[in-house]
Amino acid sequence: MVEKHTVIVTVLNSAGVLARVAGLLSQRGYNIESAIGAPTENPEIYKISLVVAESKEHIEQITKQLNKLVDTLKVVDISHKDNYIVREYIILKMDVTQKKRVDLFNLIKYFKAHPIDITSDHMILELSGNPRKIDRFIELMKPFGIKEFVRSGEFAMAEYQTPKKGEKNGY
Known part of the structure; x- marks a missing residue:
């Protein structure tokens, strides 16, 4: 499969x-x-x-x-391992209308996204999180008018564990 x-x-x-x-x-x-x-x-x-x-x-x-x-x-x-932290990063460009601004800012706050450029009718946001969070963010932003976005792809790190004798954490 x-x-x-x-x-x-x-x-x-x-x-x-x-x-x-x-x-x-x-x-x-x-x-x-x-x-x-x-x-x-x-x-x-x-x-x-x-x-x-x-x-x-x-x-x-x-x-x-x-x-x-x-x-x-x-x-x-690491696909089926629980001891890894997986993250992605997204930068997203949006159209912003006055009418939808309050709802948009509520979603931004909920997801803990960060506006990095704002004009009266456009906005660029950044967000990092697990891939599912990024997917949900994109889906919920679509009705507001996504112009374009770029995703980093997944990156990961093992959670800290006490290394076994002779091992280094993460190697």
Whole structure:
């Protein structure tokens, strides 16, 4: 059964590492729904968060292939794990009418979104949260007149746990 999976790839921070990871998946015909990569607190370590809609068997194959890349340190499918915090970020541009302004501001307050640019008839908002919260926010904002938006895609971090002897948290 095809379902969305979030795969966290920890790699050495080297030139072209994100391109190599994306290339490996695209060469095998897998579609990446979102990819985010950035250095960690250790500038030599880079984390990539991939969202891929595939079957469990294909995700296992993807994991095996990613582990074969020279720079790969660790690959984890966090899709069915409760000990990860998953977030997304959205910037959303809206038309604002005087008539709907009060209702709009009530939703903004409820979701804890932040206006980052406001004019008399337009507004740009930002919001971070779990993917379901972002989805609900978009659906509830549609009647107000969304002009455009951009989402970051999912990124995740393991909740803090006391590491086992010889392990570092998150690696």
